[in-house]
Amino acid sequence: MSANLIVSAISIVIVCVGVIGLILKRNLLLKLLSLNIVNTATILFFVLIVYKPGDRAPIGPVTGVQFADPLPQALVLTSIVINFGVLALSLLFTMVLVKRYHTLDLRKIEGFVKREFEEEKS
Amino acid sequence: MISMGRYSVSLKAVYVVLVIALFGGLTIGAIVTGGRAEVSRVGSLYLEKGFEFPNIENAVFGVYGMYRFYDTLFELLIFATAVLGITIFSDLESSLDSEKSGLVESHVVSASASFLYPAIAVFGIYLAFSAHQGPGGGFAGGVIGGTGILLLALARGAEETGRKFREDSMKRVEYLVLFIALLIVVLGAFYPDTIYRNLPGISVITVVNISIGLKVFIGTWAILHFFVKHRGEV
């Protein structure tokens, strides 16, 4: 089994670890960190999944050399920027929530939010 | 809760780990057993055609800068929306007295930052300019430049740096870049040869790269500056 498949499998393991962290950790910042891990590991997987052993970076008009596929790399550039935007906005929302409730525990925040909504609407 | 000796885990945690492990196992199985296509692969076509344009040596740039520029337009829009979100919320009260507690507490950091940041900022600009000939590109160059300016803020203090880069003019430059990108998408759809030809001196490609770099740089700085300004305690 070639190296890239092994590393792809490892990246999927990282995704799983990140998802478990996202679900089971109660601290909001740790959840966001886990989300970032998941996104980055996904990008790693996506680049590796179409790699053929022996590829070179697709730069320079050298002919007769086996090049890596440029399409996933362009997609991954887009994906990195998207993840950056998501991280920025999620941190922003976390900041607003923390300023309001002074806790980073998600379950407490959910309780507060529910109570506040009920009070406001009655 | 399930208890075994000294440790106890909730039932939900066990279920979650099982489900995710199953998901991971299935996916890894698919990686190992999957085949790849040999017929009609778009990737090899990009490699052939991409090098036909005279000055383009980075095939990846060909993909996101020319053939699939429509996607790049949306990527820029996503980034602009993130920055827009930051600006909308920028009138949150900042419970920090920024004069008293500086951003760094030791002189070593601020001294080293003040001679590191020019090199990093210039490197970012270089990357933005040379995307079509080597690895790099507007995005990487912009982020590196933005982080370089964050170093500047570390060196000189966040308030002063924030004053130097004024918000309104940066916002206008940012949206100007978006308009240029939109224009290039529309024109490039109909007249690809004219737009992407290499004119003497400067080519449209370089303009595209620089504008993407500028936009990402402004955006990164805006986001980082906002988070520095509003740091605080839980």
Place this chain on the structure above:
Amino acid sequence: MIALLLGVGAYLSGGILSLLFTRHRYRFSLLSWVGALTGISLAVSGFLDSGSVVRTLGRWGILGIEIKIDETTLLFAGLVVILNFFTLIYIRGSKKGSFYCLYNFLLASTFSIAFSHDLFNLYVTIEFMSLVSILLIGYERKAYQIYAGAKYLIISSLAMSLYLIGLGFVYRVGGNLGIRELARSLEGIEEFSLSLGLGLMVAGLAVKGGIFLFSMWLPDAHSYSATVVSALLSGMAVKSGLIGIIRLSEFVDLCQLLLVLGALTGIAGGVFALVSHRPKKILAHSTISQVGYILLGIGTGTPAGILAASLHLFFHGLFKALLFLSVGAAGIGGNDIEGVKELSVPWTSKVGLLVGSVSIMAIPPFNKYFSKTLLAEHVNQEWAWFSMLVIGLGTALYTLKLSWPLIVETRTNGADGRDIAVAAFALAVGLSSFLAWVILGNAEMAKLLSWHHLYVYLAIPIVGGLVLLGFRKNLNRLTAPYFPFSLENSLVSLFTGFLVIELVLIVF
């Protein structure tokens, strides 16, 4: 191609200009609506000339991005333009510039999703739509809105990562990203990695599309946000995931899976709507339930089934937005249903509620009747048809639970400017069944109006009404549990749902 670029360009320019020159924001938004209208008229005339076309953006041939114009595209893009018009009259200059910018960006993103026929372009445009929606949900900065927005952001980001993993598998096997080319290169290939990749992509799209186990963020997000935002999200943004699934089903056979998911979604949405107390939450759960119908339509696998699903998508967008705007104009979105006797509701909102409720209960000659019966004709499995009846009964029950008190038991008020917009919209929705007549033609319409269908689909609301009369007190005593909708549990149900998808895909 010109149509797409014109529409998207108009919306984007309108948005940016509204942000930069806030004094003219309303005029710029109107201008961008005109631009988009021109765009879609061009697309319609092109379609009438040459039928469904698949083109590439930019004359690069196979190297560019594929776009497609077919009935689904036109119906969805038309929905965007129509909703744009009515919500624009509704807000009429009352929000700040950045709201208009986000509003136009939302329209730009959904407009481009309508035309998209390329798997990665779908990813990018859906992510753009999500980010803009999140900012709109949290726009008024109340704590529960920020919470709903953050929950949506986290779940959505994870979902799109799953989609990307799936796309990796599909790309490795297929070699292309454009759907037409992919269909060609995947002919006859049957592999585990392909079905896993497709399952992941469907799971990612299902989170956006309002499918039961996947979209547990939806009731909170749609019911806590401002009125216009709820209307647009429930009316348009949710459909984007479904458009993605329609495009996926063009090159792979997802029928059995979609039938199962559709039945599950419809029934679950109805059950939750029945036990909710606040109007906007009932409407949000109702969206989930109607998405079940659309999935059943796609799952039939026939072109007529997909046309029925697209029609249903279009009509649902219209009457759901109307219901949200009616409820919002009266300011009663968050109030408890039981205590409405002391409220006063403008007569225009009552008209809007009436038209919307009659539409959603599929009473002819209002619009949903036609899409529903067209769907029923093409569903080929007994249990699926039976579940349609059950969903219809649930729909009637929760709609009557919502509208009966609001229309009959409250006092009636005069109307101000904003409410006239609601009345105009109600009129438009009422007349929209003409569109069904135009698309389907005389013969088909006559078949749909035959007694055989009329018996069943008129009996359902009547039975529902009687049941409701009898059991109303008991019904109001039930409350919806909150735990399925917390962040962590939403994610857990997402992955459980994914395993269900894989099971169905592997077995069938």
